Each structure stands twice: as C-alpha cells, then as structure tokens.
Amino acid sequence: MKAHQTPFQLFDIEALIGPDERAIRDRVRAFTAEYVRPFTQQWFETGASPVRELARELGQRGLLGMHLDSHGCAGASATAYGLACLELEAGDSSVRTLVSVQGSLAMHALAQWGSQQQKDQWLPKLRSGESIGCFALTEAGFGSDPAGMATHARRLGDDWVLDGAKKWITNGSIADVAIIWAQTDDKIRGFVVPTDTPGFSARDIPGKLSLRASTTSELRLDGVRLPGSALLPGARGLSAPLACLNDARFGIIFGALGAAQDSLESTLEYSRNRQIFDKPLASYQATQLKIADMAVELGKGALLALHLGRLKEAGTLRSEQVSVGKLNSVRTALAIARECRAILGANGITLDYSPLRHANNLESVMTYEGTSEVHQLIIGQALTGHAAFR
Numbered sequence: 001m002k003a004h005q006t007p008f009q010l011f012d013i014e015a016l017i018g019p020d021e022r023a024i025r026d027r028v029r030a031f032t033a034e035y036v037r038p039f040t041q042q043w044f045e046t047g048a049s050p051v052r053e054l055a056r057e058l059g060q061r062g063l064l065g066m067h068l069d070s071h072g073c074a075g076a077s078a079t080a081y082g083l084a085c086l087e088l089e090a091g092d093s094s095v096r097t098l099v100s101v102q103g104s105l106a107m108h109a110l111a112q113w114g115s116q117q118q119k120d121q122w123l124p125k126l127r128s129g130e131s132i133g134c135f136a137l138t139e140a141g142f143g144s145d146p147a148g149m150a151t152h153a154r155r156l157g158d159d160w161v162l163d164g165a166k167k168w169i170t171n172g173s174i175a176d177v178a179i180i181w182a183q184t185d186d187k188i189r190g191f192v193v194p195t196d197t198p199g200f201s202a203r204d205i206p207g208k209l210s211l212r213a214s215t216t217s218e219l220r221l222d223g224v225r226l227p228g229s230a231l232l233p234g235a236r237g238l239s240a241p242l243a244c245l246n247d248a249r250f251g252i253i254f255g256a257l258g259a260a261q262d263s264l265e266s267t268l269e270y271s272r273n274r275q276i277f278d279k280p281l282a283s284y285q286a287t288q289l290k291i292a293d294m295a296v297e298l299g300k301g302a303l304l305a306l307h308l309g310r311l312k313e314a315g316t317l318r319s320e321q322v323s324v325g326k327l328n329s330v331r332t333a334l335a336i337a338r339e340c341r342a343i344l345g346a347n348g349i350t351l352d353y354s355p356l357r358h359a360n361n362l363e364s365v366m367t368y369e370g371t372s373e374v375h376q377l378i379i380g381q382a383l384t385g386h387a388a389f390r
Contacts, residue, residue, distance in 0.1 A: 004272070007264055011299035016306050021080040024066075028087040031061055036091030041351040043213035049094060051174055051215055052132065058099060059129025065103040070111045071123035078317075079309035082254030086305075090258035093361035094214035096251065101170045102126060104248035106133030109179045109190060112243070113234030118192050122177055134175035136166035136219055137241045143168070144374050145389075146181070147238050151221060153182040153191060160231065162191065162199075162224040168368070172217025173202040179232075180221065181241050190232035190240060199224040210364040246322050249369045250312060253305045253325035256365055259358040260298050260333035264291070266354050267340040270347070281343070290343060294336045301332045320382035323375035331372065334362045 008014070017025070035057055043049040058064050062074045063084060069075035076084075089096035107126050110119055125131035142148045151164025162182055172178070178193045178200070193200060199222045204215060232240070268291065271282035281287050308325045311317040337359035341348040348356055366372055374389075381387050 004268075006268075007261065007295040007298050008302065010295055011302065013299070013302055013306070016303075017079065017083065021077060021083055024076060024080045025083040025087055027061060028063065028084045029090075031057070031063075032087050032091035032095070036088070036095050040092045040213070040354070040357065043092070043094070044351055044357055047208065047212045048215075049213040051098060051171060052129075054095060054098060055102065055129035055132055057129070059127060063099060063103075064129055065107040065111070065123070065127050068103065068107060068111050071119060072127055073107075073111075073123075077309075078250065078312035079306060082251065082305060082309050085251040085255035086258035086261070088258065089255035090262040092213055093255070093259060093358070093365055094211050096255040096258070097170055097211065097214050100248045100251045100255070101135055102133055104251055105135035105244050106177070106179050108244050108247050109135065109232065109235065109240070110192070113190065113232040113240055114192065115229065115233050117229060118232070122192070125176075131176040132171050132174055133177050133179065134169050134171045134217075135179045135241075135244065136169050136172065137181045137245075138166060138168050140165065140167045140218075144371060146241065147188070149181065149183060149188070151180070151182040153184045153189065155185075156225070158228045160191065160226045160228065162193070162221045162226065164221050166219040166221075168205070169202075169217045169219055171215050172219050173204050174215055175202075178219065180219075187237045188241070190235040191226060191230045192232065193221075193224060193226060193230065197224050197226065210360045210362075212360075245369050246319055249322050249326045250308070250317075252365060252369060253308060253322070253329045256326075256329040256333040256362060257298065257301050257305060259362055259365075260294075260301070260329075260336040263333075263337045263340040263355040263358050264294050264298060267291075267343050270344055270353065287343060290339055294339055297332045298336060301329050304328060320378050323370070323378040326370065327372055327375040327379070330362060330366045334359060334366060337362060 065073040066076045067081035085096050088099060110122055126133050137146050139149050153160045153162045175195050178195055180191045180193045181188055201220045202217045204217050271287055272280055274281040304325055308321055337355045340355035344353050347353055377388055
C-alpha cells in the first residue's frame with residue numbers, strides 16, 4: 001500500500017491559511033480531542049452534555065466571541081473563527097452550536113446594538129463562559145418568517161412588559177441571559193432579559209433525534225416586566241436579528257465541513273483496515289470511486305469557505321454569498337455523511353463510528369439559521385432580481 005493523503009492534503013488547504021490561523025485551529029483541535037471526542041457517544045445516548053463545563057473550558061481558551069473585538073474578545077480573523085468552527089463540529093455539531101449561539105448571536109447582539117451598561121454587565125461573563133446566553137427569535141409558528149412573530153412588548157410607564165413564546169432556542173433552559181426579539185409599536189426590538197426575571201420560564205424539548213447533545217428549549221414570557229434599560233438601543237427592525245443570523249451562518253459554512261471531514265477521514269481509516277474477500281475494502285474500485293467523489297466535494301467546499309472568509313475579512317462579504325456557502329456546505333456534508341455510513345455497512349449504524357451521528361446533527365444544521373429553501377430563494381432573488389418568498 002502506498003502512502004495516503006487526507007482530503008485536505010489533496011487540495012493543499014494548509015497553504016491557504018496563515019500561521020496564526022493554523023495555531024488557533026490546532027488549539028481547537030486539541031480541545032476537541034480532549035473535551036469532546038471521548039464523550040460524544042455518551043452525550044448522544046443520554047441526550048445531554050455538560051454545557052456549563054464546556055462553556056467555561058471554551059471561555060478559558062478565548063473561543064467564545066473570539067471574532068468580536070470588544071470587552072476582552074480576541075478579535076480573531078473570520079477565517080480563524082471559521083477554522084475553529086470546523087474543528088469543533090468535527091467533534092460534534094452541538095459544541096459548534098454552543099459557540100455560535102453564545103458568540104455570533106447573543107454576544108454579537110450585545111456588542112453591536114447594546115448599551116454600554118449592557119455590554120459591561122454581560123460581555124465579560126459570556127466571554128469567559130461564566131454565564132450562558134441564548135437568542136430567542138424563532139416561534140412555533142414563525143421560523144422562516146420571523147417578521148410575523150406573535151411575541152409582543154408593550155410600554156408600561158418607563159418599563160416594558162413582554163408576553164409570548166419562543167421555540168427551538170439553544171441553551172434556553174440553562175441560560176443566564178436571553179436576547180428576546182418582540183413586536184412593539186415601533187417595529188421589532190430586542191431586549192436583554194435575565195432569565196431569573198419573574199414571568200420567564202423555559203422547558204427542554206423532548207424526543208430529539210438530532211443535536212441530542214445540545215440543550216434545545218421552549219421559552220414562555222408571561223408578563224415579563226423589564227426596566228427601560230433592557231431595550232437594545234441600537235436594534236430597530238428585523239435587520240438586527242437577521243444580521244446576527246448571518247454571522248452565525250458564516251460559522252456554519254466552515255462547521256458543517258468539519259462534520260464532513262471527520263466522516264470521510266474515519267471512513268477512510270475503516271476502509272483501509274476492513275477486510276472483505278481477503279482484500280481491504282479500500283482496494284475495491286467501487287469504494288475508491290465513492291471516496292474520490294466525496295473528497296472532491298469536500299475540497300471544493302473548503303475552497304469556497306476560505307474564499308468567503310477572506311471576503312468577510314475585507315468587509316465585502318454579501319448576505320447572498322453567505323447563503324451560497326451555507327447551502328453548499330450543509331448539502332455537501334450531509335451527502336458525505338450518508339455515503340460514509342453506507343461504506344461502513346452495518347457498523348455504520350452504531351455510535352462506534354461518527355458518520356450517522358453527524359448526519360443526524362446535520363439535519364438540524366440544514367434547518368436552522370435559514371432552511372435550504374430559504375437560502376435557495378435568497379440566491380434566486382440575487383440572480384433574478386425577483387423576490388419569491390410568498
């Protein structure tokens with residue numbers, strides 16, 4: 001048997017990233033090897049993971065809000081953040097989701113639109129992992145169409161009173177602070193809501209077949225009374241939460257490829273060692289054809305992700321380009337995970353091998369932060385000039 005390459009070596013991806021980005025990637029890879037990979041089977045089986053402990057470890061390594069430049073955040077490059085997401089999701093999508101929700105959603109909203117008091121109170125604790133944040137936009141009847149949300153905030157003297165419900169909220173039941181988006185008489189506005197405020201309640205959503213290691217919750221707001229200072233002063237209209245989602249989608253572009261990379265590399269290792277009719281599975285043409293096709297798609301996805309990272313660093317990345325990346329990466333990753341599961345045969349349905357777990361998780365990744373259909377329509381509008389959402 002000749003020496004073999006990894007899929008990323010085939011494309012010489014290493015030559016496209018700088019030493020600082022490589023150092024961050026390697027640090028996150030080491031974190032994942034120690035704190036994620038040994039426990040993924042247990043987390044999937046039990047449907048729970050130690051989110052608070054993981055957050056503190058991530059915070060100690062500067063990975064929460066790492067791409068922000070505020071209150072001690074590292075201000076890392078977009079590409080470095082993307083590579084971190086790739087390595088985390090190679091372990092499990094739930095851990096990358098934790099980092100995305102904490103940094104790209106909750107912390108991003110505070111850093112971009114919060115008052116100085118709100119930033120000072122929450123950003124240091126969220127950055128360190130001492131506190132957990134969640135981001136509550138989606139409702140049971142309003143996912144792809146958040147503008148129709150029913151949650152409402154009304155003025156009562158100098159205070160605000162919130163009523164409504166949110167669903168599919170990552171970390172909702174364990175969060176210390178929630179960024180809640182609600183209808184007001186002055187467009188959709190954001191509110192910083194400590195979760196111990198009377199009238200706020202949360203429960204976990206049971207029976208999940210995907211992202212089982214992630215805490216996913218439903219929130220209820222029953223007359224939640226907040227001071228006027230709870231309003232995010234710089235956020236007015238739906239463009240603010242959508243900008244946060246766009247930041248999270250960027251991380252998914254890289255993250256989903258991590259699930260694909262891990263699926264393919266683990267399957268390559270298996271195929272080299274699995275003997276069938278006295279030959280390694282990897283030595284059969286049918287196996288090599290599948291592996292070659294998957295490696296090409298993974299490499300193309302990585303090249304696109306890196307290109308979009310450089311555009312983001314230059315300040316020229318457009319929202320429809322983010323949609324191109326998210327749509328491509330998740331489609332590619334899901335197809336690779338499924339094909340890898342098939343190559344593994346019966347072994348592929350067990351938690352001893354990662355592809356089916358990754359495929360299950362990617363079903364959620366395909367849905368959240370904009371379904372595939374939503375991103376197709378964003379791209380379609382960019383190409384035709386016509387909106388076709390209704």
